[in-house]
Amino acid sequence: MTTMTDGASVREFKMPDVGEGLTEAEILKWYVQPGDTVTDGQVVCEVETAKAAVELPIPYDGVVHELRFPEGTTVDVGTAIIAVAVGGGAAASAPAQAEVPAQAAPAAEEEPEAQPQGRQPVLVGYGVSTSATRRRPRKGAAAPADQAAGAPQAELNGHGAQPAPAVPARPLAKPPVRKLAKDLGVDLATVVPSGPDGVITREDVHAAAAPARPGTPEPAAPQAPVAPAARPAAAPVPSYDTGRETRTPVKGVRKATAAAMVGSAFTAPHVTEFVTVDVTRTMKLVEELKQDKEFTGLRVNPLLLIAKALLVAVKRNPDINASWDEANQEIVLKHYVNLGIAAATPRGLIVPNIKDAHARTLPQLAASLGELVSTAREGKTSPAAMQGGTITITNVGVFGVDTGTPILNPGESAILAIGAIKLQPWVHKGKVKPRQVTTLALSFDHRLVDGELGSKVLADVAAILEQPKRLITWA
Numbered sequence: 356m357t358t359m360t361d362g363a364s365v366r367e368f369k370m371p372d373v374g375e376g377l378t379e380a381e382i383l384k385w386y387v388q389p390g391d392t393v394t395d396g397q398v399v400c401e402v403e404t405a406k407a408a409v410e411l412p413i414p415y416d417g418v419v420h421e422l423r424f425p426e427g428t429t430v431d432v433g434t435a436i437i438a439v440a441v442g443g444g445a446a447a448s449a450p451a452q453a454e455v456p457a458q459a460a461p462a463a464e465e466e467p468e469a470q471p472q473g474r475q476p477v478l479v480g481y482g483v484s485t486s487a488t489r490r491r492p493r494k495g496a497a498a499p500a501d502q503a504a505g506a507p508q509a510e511l512n513g514h515g516a517q518p519a520p521a522v523p524a525r526p527l528a529k530p531p532v533r534k535l536a537k538d539l540g541v542d543l544a545t546v547v548p549s550g551p552d553g554v555i556t557r558e559d560v561h562a563a564a565a566p567a568r569p570g571t572p573e574p575a576a577p578q579a580p581v582a583p584a585a586r587p588a589a590a591p592v593p594s595y596d597t598g599r600e601t602r603t604p605v606k607g608v609r610k611a612t613a614a615a616m617v618g619s620a621f622t623a624p625h626v627t628e629f630v631t632v633d634v635t636r637t638m639k640l641v642e643e644l645k646q647d648k649e650f651t652g653l654r655v656n657p658l659l660l661i662a663k664a665l666l667v668a669v670k671r672n673p674d675i676n677a678s679w680d681e682a683n684q685e686i687v688l689k690h691y692v693n694l695g696i697a698a699a700t701p702r703g704l705i706v707p708n709i710k711d712a713h714a715r716t717l718p719q720l721a722a723s724l725g726e727l728v729s730t731a732r733e734g735k736t737s738p739a740a741m742q743g744g745t746i747t748i749t750n751v752g753v754f755g756v757d758t759g760t761p762i763l764n765p766g767e768s769a770i771l772a773i774g775a776i777k778l779q780p781w782v783h784k785g786k787v788k789p790r791q792v793t794t795l796a797l798s799f800d801h802r803l804v805d806g807e808l809g810s811k812v813l814a815d816v817a818a819i820l821e822q823p824k825r826l827i828t829w830a
Contacts, residue, residue: 367435417441528555654725668815695747698731708744
C-alpha cells in the first residue's frame, strides 16, 4: 500500500485464483479506466482462466489510479492488475487526463446503481460494502474538486443547507446478471425478482426484456453502426496479406483441454464398446413428458432420458463410478454421481457437471440440464461447476454423427457418447419397420473397468432406452 500526498492510499488488487489450483488468467475486458470511481463489489474486469470466463469485483471503494495490464494479456495469479486510490482525497487524486492501456475497454457511459445495505456473496472478493457508496461520474463530466474534497453539498448545489436525497437501495443481483441486464437494456429496478431473498436471476432479466423489445424504440439506435455503406471500405482489405497460414496462440480453455486430453489418453488405457439400440419408445416418452404439467417450462429432450438411464445403470453397477489414485495406488469408489455434460462453446470444449445427480428426480434433472446448457452457452460456467465430475456424457449426435470413441475426462473412469437418432429400417416383432435408432459408445479406463463391467453398464443403458418403463422398475 502506497500513501499519496493528499492523504489517499493506493491499494493493489491482485489476480486471484478463481478456480482450484489455477496459475494464470487472461484479461478479456476492462469495465473501468483510470479516474473512474469504483465501489466495493463492483465488477471491474472479465478474465478467462483455463476453465471459464469470470468477472472480477473489486473489494474496496476508491478511484482507479492505474490499470497495470491491457486487454489480451495473460497474468500470473498473485500479480497486481489494478491500483485504486482509497481514503483521504481519493476522488480528487484521480488524474484529469488519465491514460489507459491501448487495448483497455472504455468506461461504461451509465453510472452504476448504489449498493444496498449488508454484504452479498460474490464470486471473488469480500462482497458488497454495507456503507452508502458514490455513483461513478458520467463519462466526460468531471466531479467538482471541492465536492471530491468533502465540501458540503449545500454549497455545491446552491440550495442552502438542504440534505442530499437518500439513495435508493440497489436491486440484488449477481455481477453476470447485472451485465446481462445492461446488454439487454433492462433497468434492474423495474425487474420483479424470483430468486431467494429477492435476488434477481437471469430468467427474471430475460422475462423483463422480452415484452420490451417489440415496442421499444431504442433498439433502432444500435443499427446505425451496422450501416451498409461502412462495410465496402473494409472489404477490399486482403484476408491473406500475412501469408498462407494463420497462427493462433494456444491459451485459456483450449490450452487446458488439450493438456487434459493428452494426459488422459496417454495415462488411462482406453477401451470403447458400442451398441445400436431402438429408441422409438424413448422418443415417444419424450413427447409425452413435454405435455406433462410437472415439466412445464423445462427442457425435455432425449438427452434427459439418456442421462437418467446412465444414472440408473451406475446405481446397478456402482464400480463404474470410480477413479484411479496413482499417487496412493488406490481405487477410489464414489458413492455419489456428479454427472458431466460435455459442451462445445466459443471458447472450446468444457465439461460442467451436475452435482449429486443421482439424488435428483427427473424434473429436477431436467431443470439442472437446462441451467447447465444455458450457462455454458453464455460463457459463464464457473470453475467450481467443472470440478469433481465422476462420469460424463458427450452428445455427438447433435452434429449428425453416428458415434465416436470419446476420451475420458481426467479423473473419471467412463464416458458415454450418444450418436445421432435416425429413422432406420429395423426388425421389430418379426417385421422390418421404420424405427428411431441410435448408436451408443462407452469408453472406460481398463485399469478400473474390465470388459464385463463395461458391457453391463452399456447394456443396461441400452435396455432402458429400448424399454423406458425400466426407469421405474430398476430405479
